[in-house]
Amino acid sequence: MQDILVNWTPQETRVAVVENGAVQELHIERSLERGLVGNIYLGRVARVLPGMQSAFIDIGLERAAFLHVADLHLNATGPRGEPLAGASPQPIEKLVFEGQTLTVQVIKDPIGTKGARLSSQVSIAGRMLVYLPQDNHIGISQKIGSHELREQLRQRMQALVGKPEEGGGGGFILRTNAEEATDPELADDITYLRKTWTTIRELSFTVPPGTLLHQDLSLAERVLRDLTNDDTQSIRIDSRQQYEHLLAFGKAFTPTAVSKLELYRGERPIFDLYNIDTEVQKALARRVDLKSGGYLIIDQTEALTTVDVNTGGFVGARNFDDTIFKTNLEAAGAIARQLRLRNLGGIIIVDFIDMSRDEHQAAVLAEFRKQLARDRTKITVSGFTQLGLVEMTRKRTRESLAHMLCEPCPVCEGRGQVKTARSVCYDILREILREARQFDPKEFRVIASPAVVEMLLDEESQHLAGLSDFIGKPISLSAENQMTPEQYDIVLL
Incomplete structure (x- = not known):
């Protein structure tokens, strides 16, 4: 069973997922650093540039945003945005005009002097689905298993979505975590997404251009949408204002999670209940100590992350092979937890201590895969290489904990050492x-x-x-x- 703790302040929201008294995941969102990607605005065309086949759109930000003709839903495209066979794309000057209002979505944040990049092909992400209100296509994530399973999911979705003439308009893409979803869970997501789009549409008729119509959910709201599952025992939050907000949000969009919400009234800070701040400090360190006396060394670089396992002071087993085996077994669980806690993504190389017996290697790899199976992020493990290393990849979902909380040392410039x-x-x-x-x-x-x-x-x-x-x-x-x-x-x- 898991408990979710939400520490809310006006400047920062921190969420810890705790299982069996140990922190498994940590999510942080800072109000001044929230990106614009996913936001939907009512924009006004400020200028059309035929030479660049683009338009500048005023969406109420400091700089005008940028809309390319390829990102216009009005152009001749198929259900997945590809050009229709035999159809020649219309030039942008025939599709939009100065002063026109458009519902647009940010697909790339502003960088430096460049404004945000926009699309008029709106998509809204749910827990298991992505809703495409302007299409009627049902797509399946390429990462979902076999062809038979994909077709089975497509047929289930078509039955749940209904026909357009029966009020079942809009297209859907099944995300990876919909692979094992039940029909009631998919139906809840469909209802939530359609309700969200209806709200956006109604608002667009009553507000002036430059208005934000929809912002992707805050971290506290995503707790109810993305992090809560059948194993969640409680969701405790230390802000009455946010508790009441989540209560209203949950009743409207995620009714199954409402009964788990609790307002934390304790005198101690909520993160002190499980020494979470101490765990955060440990998760920023290079060395992770194991209970047996062994330890891990985790090095995060631009290209990949390496994890080295060492026996340290562990000499408790009857012989050397057993000592190595037990250290590697404990390390398998610790590494899986550290990947979640630090949110390490990309290529990861694990250097377990060399094992001479094949059955020990197989047992460690099986335990490692079992521990990694608890991760909600997609992971692939290739097994042991000829050099005795385990190669794996973990999908990047957001910045790692270290990149979010830290910056390179101004003395060593991130090298980790200075000249004598x-x-x-x-x-x-x-x-x-x-x-x-x-x-x-x-x-x-x-x-x-x-x-x-x-x-x-x-x-x-x-x-x-x-x-x-x-x-x-x-x-x-x-x-x-x-x-x-x-x-x-x-x-x-």
Whole structure:
């Protein structure tokens, strides 16, 4: 069974999913950093650019947004947005005109000086479905299993959606997590999405251009839509205002989750119940200790994430093979949890401790797959390679915890290490020699961190004096507390 804790403040919402007293997932959303993707606006065409086959649309933001002809639903396209056979696309100047109002959706956030990119082909994401109100097509995610299963799901959806003349308009795409959904769950999602679109349509007739018609759900609302399931025991939230909001939202859109909502009235902060803030700090660390005495080393890079398993101080088993086997078994569960908690995505390489027995390898891999099966994010595991590594991928759904909460260190610039004071001293001596060959100052003054200056005055004083004699110029030193270990400046006087 799982409990969901929601810590809400005006600037930030944090959600923790707890199972058996241990934090399994952490979701964070900051009000100032919410993106625009998915938002639906009533826009006004500010300018049509035939040469670029685009239009600038005023949607009430600081900069006008950008709509390309390929993203216009009015153009001749099929149910999936592909050009119809034999149909030539209409130029944008024949489809829109200045001053026209359009219902548009943001498909790319504004970046730098560029405005947001728009589409008039609206789609609304639900828990298991994506609703396409302007189409009548039923699509299935390419990641859903066999052809037979896909056809079976399509037939079930067609029965649930109904015929357009019976009020069953609109198309749907089944998302990956709809693979094992029941008919009542799919029906709930269909009702929710159609109700949302009806609200958007009605609002568009009563508000001026530049108005936000629909915003993708907040994190607290997505708890009810995406995170709650049959195993959820309670959803506790520490804000009365948000509790009442979620209660109203749940009654309208996710009635099965309403009975699990609770207002937390405790004196202690809600995240202190399971030491969640401590878990967050641990999830930002490179090393993860295991109960047995072993540990994991997790390194996240641009290309992939590596996880290294070590026995550490664990010597409890009868022989070395059993020690390795038990450490790897414990690590399998810990790694699966850390992937969820840190939200690590992309390519992941796990280096379990080498096992000499094939049955141990098979048992560890089976346990690893079993633990990963609890993840709501799509995962593929390739098994052990010839080098004894486990290769896997985990779908990227949002930024990792480290990228959301941290930034590269200004001292080491994300390398995780800095040059030694002696290395910086030798850099300085080489730079002085280079400058002396080009310029003829009266004196060289070195400004550096206190540790570097101290080394130049002490252990490296002989080399500094030798360089001064060689170039025939005095070299003075000045310590600057604000400088990082690698920073220095050479002033010509």
